[in-house]
Amino acid sequence: MPGTFPPNPPTLSGDLLTIHRLLQSPRQVSRRLRTLxxxxxxxxxxxxxRLRSSxxxxxxxxxxxxxxARDARSIAPGAEYPRDVPGTGTAILAAVRKWGQAVRLTDEEIKRSVYGGQxxxxxxxxxVNTVISKVDQLTLSVVAAEVTSTQAAKAAWDASxxxxxxxxxxxxxxxxxxxxxxVPDTLLMSDTKAALMMSDEIIAQLRRRETLDNPIYTGELDFIGPYKIVTTVEANLPTDDVWLFDSTQLGGMADEAEQDPGYxxxxxxxxxxxFRIDNxxxxxxxxxRLTVPIVQEPYAGIRITGTAS
Known part of the structure; x- marks a missing residue:
């Protein structure tokens, strides 16, 4: 019979040899990561x-x-356009740091599990979650230090x-x-604040009811108006506030682009x-992750204070 092209990736169904082959292959590890x-x-x-490091x-x-700096002016027919020098911002230099962690997985753990792939x-x-948590904490602390604009909430979000x-x-x-x-487009808040917003009666009255993307069916609130809602655990936030950003202007992550062997x-x-540790x-x-967060436009964000009781 003709073979399947492209061939199916190796499965993790308890086959010890298959699992060890996966751990020896960066390509297969990369495939496995994409499933998460x-x-x-x-x-x-x-x-x-996305900023390039050097x-x-x-x-x-x-x-x-x-x-x-100069305003546009009225120009007479045939006259030369007035010239100006484009303004520049403040130069900032940041060092890329490597944030990581290693864990050990023994052969016994793999072979004594019914599904070693689990x-x-x-x-x-x-x-990966440990790296994500650390980088997010670092990024949000940088954002909190740079974004100083505030807007006071009318009342705490858990109040009537x-x-x-x-x-x-x-x-x-x-x-x-x-x-x-x-143009603000993204809201950042804790999971608790998102739950309060999703169950708020006033917002529920403004929302379309006969639609399957209603949070009462999905359990998620992805957007409110034009603003995408991004949530994180409260421990990652420097303050228990709600943040609004123009995510296209606020800044970027500068990752070390080069990939070292075996990764x-x-x-x-x-x-x-x-790594195989035979002994x-x-x-x-x-x-x-080799990266550093850069806030380029602090005024593209604002912190909504007073949302916590």
């Missing part, structure tokens, strides 16, 4: 720019003016007098009012490498 779709950085959702550092401009998946998931949509609309108006071309790279920038009958699985 929920391992995503908050960092990349709010700092969507020599272990990245050079960028902060608060670059979006308009020239043991591998758990080890990969925990290692809360006006969540008005709080968001006023915060968006303050960003747009800077007249720098910012499998995931779509989210995490690199994973496996311990075990494998070491290490995950890392």
């Amino acid at each position: 779709k929920d391992l995503r950085f908050v960092s990349d959702l709010i700092l969507t720019g 020599g272990g550092a990245v050079l960028a401009e902060q608060s670059e003016p979006l308009r020239n 043991v591998v998946d758990r080890a990969l998931r925990k290692s 007098t809360a006006r969540m949509w008005r709080d968001i609309a006023l915060a968006a108006a303050k960003i747009k009012g800077r007249n720098e071309g910012y 499998a790279t995931n779509d989210n920038g995490v690199q994973v490498k496996t 311990h009958d075990a494998w070491d699985i290490q995950a890392r």
Whole structure:
């Protein structure tokens, strides 16, 4: 019979040999990582720019003016256009750091599990999640330090007098009012705040009811108005506030682009490498990300304060 092309990837159905072959192949580890779709950085959702590092550092401009210093003028027929020099921002230099962790997976753990692949998946998931949590904490602390604009909420979001949509609309108006071309598009909040918003009676009354994307059916609130909702655990947030950003302007992540030998790279920038430790009958699985967050436009974000009781 003719073979299937492309061939199916190896399965993890308890076959010890197949599992060891997977751990020896960076390509197969990379495939396995792609199946863990929920391992995503908050960092990349709010700092969507991609900056190129060189020599272990990245050079960028902060608060670059979006308009020239001189106003446009009326020009007589045949006259020369008035000239201006484009404004530049403040140069910032940041060093790329390597954030990572290694775990050990013994042969006994693999072969004594009914599905040895589950043991591998758990080890990969925990290692990648640990890197994600650390990088997100770092990114959000940088964002909190740079984004100083605030908008006070009418009331705590768990109070009966809360006006969540008005709080968001006023915060968006303050960003747009800077007249720098910012268009806020992303809300960042804790899972608890998202649950309060999803169950808020006022917002529920404004929402379309006869639709299957209603949170009462999906259990998720992905958007409110034009704003994408990004959630994270409260421990990752520097303050228990709600944040609104223009994610296209706020900044970016500068990752070390070069890939070292033996590493499998995931779509989210995490690199994973496996080592056979023969004298311990075990494998070491290490995950890392070489990156640094850069906030280029601090006024493209705002913090909505007073949302916590």
